[in-house]
Amino acid sequence: MTSADRGAGLAIETTGLSKRFGHQLAVNSIDLAVPQGSVFGFLGPNGSGKTTTIRMMLGLAAATAGSVRLLGQDMPGKLDEVLPQVGALVEGPAFYPFLSGAANLHRFDAADRHASPGTRRARVAEALDRVGLSHAARKKVRAYSLGMKQRLGIANALLSRRELLILDEPTNGLDPQGTREVRSLVRSLAADGATVFVSSHLLAEVEQICTHAAIMSVGRLVAQGPLAELRQAGTAQLRLITPDAGAASGVLVRFGMTPVIGHPDGADAVITSVLPGSAGALSPNGSRNPGGAGGTGGTGERDAAAALEAAPEAIVAALVADGVRVRGFAVERGSLEDRFVALTGEGFDVAQ
Amino acid sequence: MSRSDQVSEHGSRTAKESGREGSVPRQRASSRSFLASELKQLFRRGRTQALLLALAAIPVMIAVVVRLSTAVPPGRGPAFLDRITQNGLFVGVTALIVAVPLFLPLTIGVVAGDTIAGEAGHGTLRYLLVAPAGRVRLLLVKYVGAVAFCVAAPLAVALAGAGIGAALFPVGPVTLLSGDVVQPGEALNRMLLIAAYQTVSLLGLSAIGLFLSTLTDVPVGAMAATIVLSVASQVLDQLPQLEWLHPWLFSHYWFGFADLLRQPIGWDSFTSNAMLQAGYIAVFGALAYGRFVSKDVLS
Amino acid sequence: MTPTWLRWMPAVAVPAVIAAGVLAGSVPASARDPLPGKTPAQVLAMIGQHTTKALSGTVEQTSELGLPDVPQVGPSSGPAAGSLAELLTGPHSARVYVDGPAKVRIQVMDRMAERDAVRQGNEVWLYNSKDNTATHLTLPGIASGKQDRGSRMPGSVATPEELAARMLEKVDVSTDVAVRGDVEVAGRAAYNLVLTPRSQGTLVESVAVAVDGENGLPLSVEVRARGQQEPAFRTAFSSLKLEAPDAAIFNFTPPPGASVKELALPSSGYAKRDLGQQGRETSGLGKDELGKLENDRKAPAAAGGAPSVTGTGWETVVGFPARANSAAAGAPSVDTLLNDPLLRQATVAVPGGRAISTSLLNVLLTDDGRMFVGSVPLERLQAAAAAR
Known part of the structure; x- marks a missing residue:
């Protein structure tokens, strides 16, 4: 181009x-x-x-x-x-x-x-x-x-x-x-x-x-x-509550995620993971993305495709198909504000 | 100059903008209206009016003091002071002589020093430039404004002098320096000539002020620097050790207008003065251009 | 956007153009054909023969005599016009209008003031704008027609060439006279006649007279002093027009309100001295007139005080006796000199009295009231004073 x-x-x-x-x-x-x-x-x-x-x-x-x-x-x-x-x-x-x-x-x-x-x-x-x-x-x-x-x-x-x-x-x-x-x-x-x-x-x-x-x-x-x-590119977090932590992790890894398993109340495991394609994938300028000469216009589309693959409903379907008992599932999407603070990374009075 | 390679690629696309360029006469009219706006703003401004009033007060003060006091012995005080009681027209000439070394340069310093720095100080410079006024055009309009003030300032002194002189003293034929006598009409002409001489005298200082004004965002600084330079030039002009420098000092011919009060009129100093001032305008105009066109406007 | 250096180009180019213009202006505009070669006698003869009757021009005078400069500060006009020293210090310029010997006007252009000398026929007006005074005198019956040069020369049968040759013979003992390379004065090509004292005992190094190559009119006089770079005294036309000036210029009536003094010419030397000052400004013109005035001035002094003369030629020292008789005549006396504030300021104490030292002339005022003047080093004056 x-x-x-x-x-x-x-x-x-x-x-x-x-x-x-x-x-x-x-x-x-x-x-x-x-x-x-x-x-x-x-x-x-x-x-x-x-x-x-x-x-x-x-x-x-x-x-x-x-x-x-x-x-x-x-x-x-x-x-x-x-x-x-x-x-x-x-x-x-x-x-x-x-x-x-x-x-x-x-x-x-x-x-x-x-x-x-x-x-x-x-x-x-x-x-x-x-x-x-x-x-x-x-x-x-x-x-x-x-x-x-x-x-x-x-x-x-x-x-x-x-x-x-x-x-x-x-x-x-x-x-x-x-x-x-x-x-x-x-x-x-x-x-x-x-x-x-x-x-x-x-x-x-x-x-x-x-x-x-x-x-x-x-x-x-x-x-x-x-x-x-x-907004989408903001860090979206998946939160899964299931007793089958091992099987669930396997499914999530297949989607390219790195699940973190925790047992807050001792019964069911709570698995959290960053949704793929949501963080750091967007290329704002050449320094972040060395091939950025053609990046600015196309980045969004590519990210959208990646995000579509890892759509929450697809994950849930895959979990259920593998016999994971899904007792709770939520995707917590960050606001522009979270994104802003994450990117600028400094104390900044947004309420000003 | 990494931008230069992109210029040609977009050459064709500017064609759709070319419709704007068809309106040349309208643009000229607009240039005049910018100048008109500048002049209006300059002369309607309270500060400018106060400066002109202060200048006009000089002859009034002189006339009133002379009127109220006893006869002045000849040869004391500023030239012609002793003639005022005999002829009111001398008030204007005397006031011009008094105003040359300090008062006129002072007011010019204020106006010329304010040209660019004043806009920068108000922050309006950036809005003029994005209007877009054009940097060279802005410099020119600002300088023409300063020149207009150079015309107005000595005129204010001369006319106020002639007016108050005519009101308080008899008006009659005027004795020139050569001892010859001219009629009041001719005398008034000569006074206007002197005012014109002063205008020319101040053009160089205005160009210096304009340049200094592009150096700073603080108008008071540019004003003070301009005024200090005008005083410094006059001091240097008095040092015999620097005789080689004297003909190059912008204040060198400031008192040369006496030649306009001789019979026949001596035009030598007028010509020399005009050439010297033209040189100063060229040099400091070029400096102001170099500075202002490449200046980052961050005010 | 133009690169930054390009924007500063005008700021560099403009001064360069101005400097080039000034340099070009100071070099003679066109290389003239050199004037035909002439011997000193021929050049002197040209001066004698010159027939220029009408001219108008501006004369610039500068002097570097080592006297303190007259300060000219501020809007008020210069110092008191009567000061003898004033005309000898600093630069002066005067406009000169001549239309025949009987119509002369000289305007000394001071700062914010002017001194005028106007002669029309036998009427002479002196006007000083500073104190608005006019002085009138009537020259004794010199019919204007008789001012013809030839008739006033002694032995009028002699041609100017013969006269010049005779004169050169006389001065040859003390002075070397030569014609140096052509000079340009007021835009005119001129012969450069240079007189150099043969004696080492004088302060004068040389006297140069520029003589117009066309008509023999002296255009400038320059006196150089020993050991000084700048000419000690120079007076020259800065502009010159060889046309009859407007006749109205020579009409002068004292302006209303001026105080008018009437001077009877023979009774006082004062007016002539004043006229002499004015005349000095013009040097080139009417040299013989000036000489005559100098002679007139010396006459009463000689009658009253009998000055002594020692030395010859350039080394001449003139001694004036104590002031007993000085009040009678217009002769300069120690008193009058010391009353001049500028001169008083200029004197320094030396063994045997006080001295005024200039680069061309030394004056010794002895403690017993005598005065010795000469264009010689101060020691010579002291020796002359001691010899008495």
């Missing part, structure tokens, strides 16, 4: 993207693939390199190595053609405190040489309306609350029709009501056909609105794919 074939359906594609600040490697060779039309959650603890990645995508910072393509065009080479189609909220909103909200949007719109001055007034009003700030349009931004600034930042990203929206922590500082509004806004944008790339450290948010997600940890991309796959 050439990168052109792969890139056809990708709104954002990075290849070996790296950024070094002095001795510190802030972003370490990441290969992001954001399909067009998706709502893509970009997860990672604070300081994992999310914002730096976004800065490189938008041409604000130069990559130390690797390349970025937005909407099929090279960044920052084609920056002038790409960015008018991209709305962005980068590392929080920033405005001229001495100007009103509307004046700020006028200013940013004027900076875009592709934006038509004729429709500016109407577009600014519409964007403000969309984030519910019409009433405060004439107020100086100095007097805005953090949440209002956040909404104004989103309004700025919506000034023109965008094919791609890159929103860095869009719900930061918003009350629950505002958060819900942003969520529905993102959904409506996606419904209009735009690709929405949302960076966040709030798992709940990503789980609710995203179709795809990627997880960053210490500058590396540790997982990415459709949300469903990511």
Whole structure:
């Protein structure tokens, strides 16, 4: 596969993207693939390199190595053609405190040489309306609350029709009501056909609105794919209660599992085992999967096939066929949160 | 340059975007509207207005003090101070002379030092760049804004001076340095010429300020550095040991506008000054370009 | 994205282009044809013959006499204009307009000020913008037409060539006169006439006069002192136009509000001295006029104080007696010199009195009030003072 074939359906594609600040490697060779039309959650603890990645995508910072393509065009080479189609909220909103909200949007719109001055007034009003700030349009931004600034930042990203929206922590500082509004806004944008790339450290948010997600940890991309796959890929555990521990183990080993046998109450054995194909099989980037050149798109399908083979009902059928007395059987699937913590492997306040 | 090999592969696909490029006239109009937005923002800003007001206060202060005091003996204080009581038009000239060494560079330093660093400080730089404003275009618009202020600042002094002078003192024919006398209309022309001379004088300093402004995210730092440089240049210009350096200092011709008050007008210093400032614009413009186009915007 | 080094190219290229432009500008733009060779006598004759009547130009003067510089700081204009030393220190520039000998205007362009000398016919105006004073004097009946050069030369039958040859013969004893390689002054090719003292006992190393290759107009004078890299004194046209200036330039009426002084010419040497200062600025032009003024100035001094002269040629030392009579005439006296703050600052205590040392001229003020002046080392002055 050439990168052109792969890139056809990708709104954002990075290849070996790296950024070094002095001795510190802030972003370490990441290969992001954001399909067009998706709502893509970009997860990672604070300081994992999310914002730096976004800065490189938008041409604000130069990559130390690797390349970025937005909407099929090279960044920052084609920056002038790409960015008018991209709305962005980068590392929080920033405005001229001495100007009103509307004046700020006028200013940013004027900076875009592709934006038509004729429709500016109407577009600014519409964007403000969309984030519910019409009433405060004439107020100086100095007097805005953090949440209002956040909404104004989103309004700025919506000034023109965008094919791609890159929103860095869009719900930061918003009350629950505002958060819900942003969520529905993102959904409506996606419904209009735009690709929405949302960076966040709030798992709940990503789980609710995203179709795809990627997880960053210490500058590396540790997982990415459709949300469903990511969830499935989470460590699923099989829990079997049976008096026939020996026979059961034999069956499970046949399915490629490594059962652990325990006798918590002395009567029946409790066998636990990781469901095959659920952990570590997903290949987020080249470093985990050396053959990763063609891996990103196909990994999910292959994993799905493996998971299908080891479907719980198939295991139960095999156990029963071998005469194992199944007294209890359960598959405990991990949440995205478990997956996240497992991958980032560090103390991280997800409830934040 | 691992990206370069991918450029050609996607060349064909950019065709669908080419529809955007057809609207060249509209783009030009938008470039003007960015400049208009910059100028509007600069001159509507309270700080800029305060700077211009402070400059306009210089002639007012001079005029009021002279009006309230007894006659000034000739040859003391700034040039022409003693003439003010006879002719109000000298208020503007005297105020311009007083403003040249410090007040004008101070205000230019504030405006030019703020150009890029101010945007970085507010965090708005990143939003201008992703708009996309274009880095070179942003630099140009910012510099034109600073130039507009260079036009406004000496004009504020000259016009406020002419106004308060006409209000408090008689206005009549003006004696030039050569002892020749010109009518008030011609005198006003000469004053505007002096203001234009000051504008040209400050262009080099503005370019320096623009460059310093690309070096930092702290606007106050760029402002202070610009102002310090303007003072340093004037101090160096006074050291006879550095005579070889003097014609290269951007402040060297700052007082050369006296030649505009001679009869006939001496244009030599105007030309030398303009060439020197053009050199500074070229050098520091190129430096600002080199720095800003390759700068990581992390603010 | 262009590679980083490419972005810094303009920042490297622009200074390089400017440096190249400056270097190219300082080299004579086009290699001119060399001027036809001439002997010193021929060049001197050219000066005598020059018929340039009308010109306008700018004269730049620099001096490195070793006197303290006059500080010019801040927006106020320069120091008091009356200071004798002021014109001798630091750089000055003046605009010169000449239309025949009877129409002359010289504008000494000071910082934020100007000193003007305007002559139209027999009327002479001196104007100083700093204190807004104008001085008027009427030259005694020199009809403007009589200023013709030929008529004023002694023995007017002699051709300029003969005169030049005679003059050269006279100075040959003390001075080597030669024509060196062509020079360029104010964009014009000029002969470089160099006078070098044969004596080692003088501070003057050489005097060079650039003489316009076309019309014989002296374009610059440069005096070099021994053991000094920079010329001790140089005055030269920086720009020159050989056209009659606008006639309005020579009309001068004192501006309203100026204090006007009327000077009766014969009664005081002061005005002439002042005019002499102004004239010095222009060196190249009207040299004979300047000489005449110098003579006028010396006359009353000689009458009043009887200065003594020792040594000859370049080594001449002039001694002025104690100040008894000095108040009578415009002659420089120890008192007036010491009253000049800049000169007072410049004196240093030496055995036998105080001295003012410059690279071209030494002045010794003895403790008993005498003054010795000469373009010689200080020891010579001290010897002359002791000999009395």
